[in-house]
Amino acid sequence: MDFDLTDExxxxxxxxxxxxxxxxxxxxxxxxxxxxxxxxAEAKWAELAELGLLGLPFAxxxxxFGGGPVETxxxxxxxxxxxxPEPYLASVILGGGAVRLAGTEAQRAALLPxxxxxxxxxxxxxxxxxxxxxxxxxxxxARAVDGGFRLDGRKSVVLNADAAKTLxxxxxxxxxxxxxxxxxxxxxxxxxxxVSLTAYPTQDGGRAAxxxxxxxxxxxxxxxxxxxxxxxxxxxxxxGAIAAVCAEAVGLMEALTxxxxxxxxxxxxxxxxxxxFQSLQHKAVDMFVALEQARSMALYGGMMVAxxxxxxxxxxxxxxxxxxxxxxxxxxxxxxxxxGGIGMTMEYIGAHYFRRLAMIELMFGDTPYHQRRVTDAGGxxxxx
Amino acid sequence: xxxxxxPEEVAFREEVRTFFRTEIPxxxxxxxxxxxxMAREDYVxxxxxxxxxxxxxxHWPVEHGxxxxxxxxxxxxxxxxxxxxxxxxxxxxxHMVGPVIATFGNEAQKARFLPRIKSLEDWWCxxxxxxxxxxxxxxxxxxxxxxxxxxxxxxxxxxxxxxQYADWMFCLARTDxxxxxxxxxxxxxxxxxxxxxxxxxxxTIDGRHEVNEVFLDSVKVPVENLVGExxxxxxxAKFLLANERTGIARIGMSKERIARIKRLAKSAPAGAGTxxxxxxxxxxxxxxxxxxxxxxxxxxxxxxxQATRDPTKPDPASSxxxxxxxxxxxxxxxxxxxxxxxxxxxxxxxxxxxxxxxALFAWADTAAPVYFNTRKVSIYGGSNEIQHNVIxxxxxxx
Numbered sequence: 001m002d003f004d005l006t007d008e009x010x011x012x013x014x015x016x017x018x019x020x021x022x023x024x025x026x027x028x029x030x031x032x033x034x035x036x037x038x039x040x041a042e043a044k045w046a047e048l049a050e051l052g053l054l055g056l057p058f059a060x061x062x063x064x065f066g067g068g069p070v071e072t073x074x075x076x077x078x079x080x081x082x083x084x085p086e087p088y089l090a091s092v093i094l095g096g097g098a099v100r101l102a103g104t105e106a107q108r109a110a111l112l113p114x115x116x117x118x119x120x121x122x123x124x125x126x127x128x129x130x131x132x133x134x135x136x137x138x139x140x141x142a143r144a145v146d147g148g149f150r151l152d153g154r155k156s157v158v159l160n161a162d163a164a165k166t167l168x169x170x171x172x173x174x175x176x177x178x179x180x181x182x183x184x185x186x187x188x189x190x191x192x193x194x195v196s197l198t199a200y201p202t203q204d205g206g207r208a209a210x211x212x213x214x215x216x217x218x219x220x221x222x223x224x225x226x227x228x229x230x231x232x233x234x235x236x237x238x239x240g241a242i243a244a245v246c247a248e249a250v251g252l253m254e255a256l257t258x259x260x261x262x263x264x265x266x267x268x269x270x271x272x273x274x275x276x277f278q279s280l281q282h283k284a285v286d287m288f289v290a291l292e293q294a295r296s297m298a299l300y301g302g303m304m305v306a307x308x309x310x311x312x313x314x315x316x317x318x319x320x321x322x323x324x325x326x327x328x329x330x331x332x333x334x335x336x337x338x339x340g341g342i343g344m345t346m347e348y349i350g351a352h353y354f355r356r357l358a359m360i361e362l363m364f365g366d367t368p369y370h371q372r373r374v375t376d377a378g379g380x381x382x383x384x
Numbered sequence: 385x386x387x388x389x390x391p392e393e394v395a396f397r398e399e400v401r402t403f404f405r406t407e408i409p410x411x412x413x414x415x416x417x418x419x420x421x422m423a424r425e426d427y428v429x430x431x432x433x434x435x436x437x438x439x440x441x442x443h444w445p446v447e448h449g450x451x452x453x454x455x456x457x458x459x460x461x462x463x464x465x466x467x468x469x470x471x472x473x474x475x476x477x478x479h480m481v482g483p484v485i486a487t488f489g490n491e492a493q494k495a496r497f498l499p500r501i502k503s504l505e506d507w508w509c510x511x512x513x514x515x516x517x518x519x520x521x522x523x524x525x526x527x528x529x530x531x532x533x534x535x536x537x538x539x540x541x542x543x544x545x546x547x548q549y550a551d552w553m554f555c556l557a558r559t560d561x562x563x564x565x566x567x568x569x570x571x572x573x574x575x576x577x578x579x580x581x582x583x584x585x586x587x588t589i590d591g592r593h594e595v596n597e598v599f600l601d602s603v604k605v606p607v608e609n610l611v612g613e614x615x616x617x618x619x620x621a622k623f624l625l626a627n628e629r630t631g632i633a634r635i636g637m638s639k640e641r642i643a644r645i646k647r648l649a650k651s652a653p654a655g656a657g658t659x660x661x662x663x664x665x666x667x668x669x670x671x672x673x674x675x676x677x678x679x680x681x682x683x684x685x686x687x688x689x690q691a692t693r694d695p696t697k698p699d700p701a702s703s704x705x706x707x708x709x710x711x712x713x714x715x716x717x718x719x720x721x722x723x724x725x726x727x728x729x730x731x732x733x734x735x736x737x738x739x740x741x742x743a744l745f746a747w748a749d750t751a752a753p754v755y756f757n758t759r760k761v762s763i764y765g766g767s768n769e770i771q772h773n774v775i776x777x778x779x780x781x782x
Contacts, residue, residue, distance in 0.1 A: 289708060375663060
C-alpha cells in the first residue's frame with residue numbers, strides 16, 4: 001500500500017501542472033482557445049507533443065513513453081485543474097486507446113507516430129443516438145465487399161471528431177442491434193468518401209460532431225482487432241476513459257474548491273468576509289470532503305483499470321464513476337451557491353468548472369447507470 | 385503508487401483473521417454482530433484472549449506491551465477485528481488512559497496501572513463530559529482542591545459509558561479556578577470505590593443501560609493520582625482525543641453489518657421472493673457500499689501519511705473519517721431497519737417464547753435498538769459539527 005508518486009511521476013506532475021497553469025492562467029486564455037476553429041490552438045497541442053504527454057500511454061516500441069494508469073491520472077488531473085480544452089481524452093485516451101489495445105504492429109506504426117508528434121489526431125466514433133450508455137448497442141453496419149467493407153450509419157456526439165485525421169468507428173458485421181457479438185472496429189480516415197461531419201461546441205466548452213457514414217468503403221486491413229469481436233475492446237477503451245475523466249474531475253473539483261474557499265475569504269458582506277459565517281464554512285467543508293472521497297475513488301479506478309479480472313474491473317470503475325458523479329454534482333452546485341450571483345455568470349471561471357463537471361457526470365455512464373451495474377454485481381462487500 | 389498490500393501484509397491479515405475467528409468465542413462475536421446486550425464478562429474474556437496473545441494494545445510502546453507494527457499492520461489488525469465482530473479492546477483503557485499514562489505518567493503510575501489496564505483487570509471509565517460541558521469541554525466545572533496529600537473533588541460527570549462496570553475513572557478537574565478556560569485543568573485518576581462517588585444509570589434511546597451520571601461529592605484522592613503536571617491536563621486530554629480519532633471511521637464495522645444485511649436479505653421473505661430480489665433495496669445498499677469503498681481508500685491514505693506525521697498531533701484529515709464514517713455507520717443501521725420492516729417493531733420475542741414462523745425474524749428485534757443507539761456516533765468523539773469546524777479552520781483556513 002503506497003500512495004506516493006515515483007520521482008518520474010512527480011516530475012511529470014510538475015511538468016503537466018506548470019504547462020496547464022501557464023497556458024490557462026485565466027478566463028481570457030480559455031476564451032481565446034475556445035474561439036479557435038477546433039476549440040483549441042494547434043500550437044498548444046504541439047507543446048503537449050514536445051513535452052511528451054501525447055505519447056505517454058504508448059509502448060516505447062511504438063514511439064511512446066510506456067506510462068501506466070498512474071501517469072494518465074496525473075496528466076488528466078492537471079488538465080482538469082486548468083480546464084484545458086485540448087482533446088487529450090478524445091485523441092490520446094479514446095482513439096489512441098483503441099489503437100493501443102487492438103492495433104496490429106502495422107496499424108500502430110501507421111497511426112501512433114502522428115498522434116504522438118501531434119500531427120495527426122484520432123477520435124473514437126462509437127456511441128449512437130439510441131444507445132444511451134449501452135456499449136453493445138450498435139446499429140451502424142459494415143457489409144463485407146470485395147477487398148473490404150462498406151459502412152453505413154450515424155455516430156453521435158463524437159468528441160473532437162472535427163480535429164481528427166482518423167476515426168475509430170464501430171460497426172456491426174453480424175447480429176442484431178443490441179447483440180454483444182458481431183461488433184467490429186474500423187480505422188476510417190476522416191476524408192474517406194461518404195464520411196460527413198456536423199460539428200458543434202459542447203456545453204462544457206469543448207467540441208464534438210455527429211458523424212454520418214454513407215456507403216463508406218474501407219479496405220480489409222482497416223479492421224482494428226477481431227472481426228465481430230470489437231465489444232471487449234470498446235469496453236476496455238471506455239474503462240480507460242472513465243478512469244481518465246474521474247481524474248480530470250478531481251482536478252476540476254480541487255480547483256473549484258480552492259476558488260470557492262478563496263472567494264469566502266475575500267468577499268465581504270455585513271462588514272466581514274463571508275467565510276466567517278459558520279453555515280458557509282460547513283458547506284465548504286462538505287465540498288472538501290466530497291473532493292477527497294472523489295480523489296480516493298479516482299485512485300481506486302485508476303488502479304483497477306489494469307486489473308485482469310473483467311468483472312472486478314467493471315464493478316470497480318462503475319463504483320468510481322458513481323462517487324465521482326456524486327461529488328462532482330455536489331461540489332459544482334455548492335460552489336455556485338457559495339459564490340452567489342457571480343457564480344451564475346459566464347465571465348466567472350468557476351461557472352465553467354461547474355459546466356464541465358456537470359457534463360462529465362453524463363459521459364460514459366451516469367449515476368443511475370453505474371449504480372445499477374454495482375447493484376447487479378451484488379455490491380462491493382462480500383456477503384461472507 | 386499501489387493500493388495492494390504486500391505479501392507480508394496479506395500473510396499478516398490471514399494470521400489475525402484466523403486468530404479472531406477461531407480464538408474469540410463465537411457467542412461473543414454473535415452478540416457484537418447482532419447488537420445484543422454484552423455482559424461485563426464478555427468484554428473481559430475477549431480482551432484477556434487478546435492480551436494473552438500480546439494483541440490487546442499493539443499500538444502502545446513496546447516496553448509496555450505494544451507490538452512493533454507498522455501503521456498499515458495496525459490498520460489491518462483493527463479492520464479485521466471489526467469485520468470478525470470481536471469486541472474492541474476497551475477503548476477507555478487501551479486507547480485513552482493507557483497511552484496517556486504511558487506518555488505522561490510517572491514510573492510508579494506506569495508500573496501500577498499499565499499491566500492492569502491492558503489485561504482489563506481494572507476497568508476504566510472517562511470523566512470528561514459534564515452537564516454544562518459537552519462540545520465545549522473546556523468549560524467543565526468539576527473542582528479539585530488540594531488539601532495536604534489529597535485533592536478533594538466535587539462535581540458531576542455525565543455520559544460515562546459503561547461506568548457501571550468501572551473500577552477507575554480518569555477525570556478532568558479544575559485545579560486553578562483563576563486560570564483561563566483551558567489552563568487550570570488537571571488529569572486525575574479516581575478509584576470508583578472512593579467514598580463520595582455515586583453512579584446513576586442513564587437509560588438511552590435504545591432502552592439500554594450504557595451510560596451513566598457520576599456524582600463526585602467531596603471525593604478524597606491522593607495527589608499521587610495526578611498524571612503529569614498540575615494544570616496541564618488539557619494537553620493530555622488533547623493527546624487522548626487524537627488517539628481516539630484513529631479508527632473512528634469504523635469501516636470494518638460497517639462492512640461487517642453490510643455483509644450481515646446481505647446474508648439476512650437472502651432469507652427475508654418479500655413479495656414472491658426475498659429482499660435480495662428487491663433491486664431498490666439492493667441499489668440503496670450498493671450506494672452505501674460505494675461511499676464506504678471511497679472512505680476505505682481515504683482511510684488508507686491517512687494511514688499511509690501517518691508514517692511521516694507527528695503522532696501526538698491529530699491529523700485534521702482524520703475529521704473526514706469521523707464525519708463520513710459515522711454517517712455510513714448510521715446508513716447501514718437504517719438499511720438493517722428497512723430490511724427488518726414491520727418485524728422491527730417486535731421487542732423481546734425470545735423472552736416471550738417465539739414460535740417457529742417468527743424465528744425467521746428472530747434477528748429483527750435488535751434492528752431498532754441498533755438504529756437508535758447508532759445515532760450517537762455523529763455526536764460523540766467531537767460531534768460532526770465540531771469536526772466541520774476543525775476542517776474549516778485547520779485545512780481550509782476559514
